[in-house]
Amino acid sequence: MLGIDTGQADAFCSVRSCRPVVTQRGRTERLRLVSREHRMPLTQLLDLFDRLNDPGNKGKALEEFCVTFFSAIPGIQVATRNVLDNAHSQELDLVLDNVAPIDGLDFLKDFIFVEAKNWKIPVGSAEVAWLDWKIRMSGSDTDGVLVATNGVTGRPEDKTSAWTILGMANMEGRRIFVITPEEMISCETVDDVHKLLKQKWRKLATGNAPIP
Numbered sequence: 664m665l666g667i668d669t670g671q672a673d674a675f676c677s678v679r680s681c682r683p684v685v686t687q688r689g690r691t692e693r694l695r696l697v698s699r700e701h702r703m704p705l706t707q708l709l710d711l712f713d714r715l716n717d718p719g720n721k722g723k724a725l726e727e728f729c730v731t732f733f734s735a736i737p738g739i740q741v742a743t744r745n746v747l748d749n750a751h752s753q754e755l756d757l758v759l760d761n762v763a764p765i766d767g768l769d770f771l772k773d774f775i776f777v778e779a780k781n782w783k784i785p786v787g788s789a790e791v792a793w794l795d796w797k798i799r800m801s802g803s804d805t806d807g808v809l810v811a812t813n814g815v816t817g818r819p820e821d822k823t824s825a826w827t828i829l830g831m832a833n834m835e836g837r838r839i840f841v842i843t844p845e846e847m848i849s850c851e852t853v854d855d856v857h858k859l860l861k862q863k864w865r866k867l868a869t870g871n872a873p874i875p
Contacts, residue, residue, distance in 0.1 A: 738767030
């Protein structure tokens, strides 16, 4: 199983029964999307890794992009980065703890596994299946987020290619949200993030059904 520091998770109040009911901030407050490491807004960081040629540097820039984005959401804490399991056979870019306050992502699970893929082509079935396997093997209350520059292969409406894996995982209770950096940048408030992920979940479950 993937190693997760349960003591840290307990300290961060990952048990649903101890989640706060009332918070001081609202979901309409603007997100502070500024990278601490690079000291620039995420829009500029996105432009930066678009100009990078080295795949390693592009991957690191996208990972920092994800850290900045998710850290701006109330109740989300980056627990670990580039974590390996005990056998060193599985790696995750980010593991997030989610307290899920009412002004945060209150419909997501206690842990969120994030994979960032800055590919020039859509991410294929094998990579999506690998993330699904990591979630399955975690043995924890976990959701997944795949940040993919060019999305994934296939079509959600007929569950082809990578969408087959996403659909099957959803049927078994494992949710993997596929989002792009551009979609993340378009979110100005927590409410925008909330709506984006809810729309992704709805489309994953229903294909082309209308999304309010």
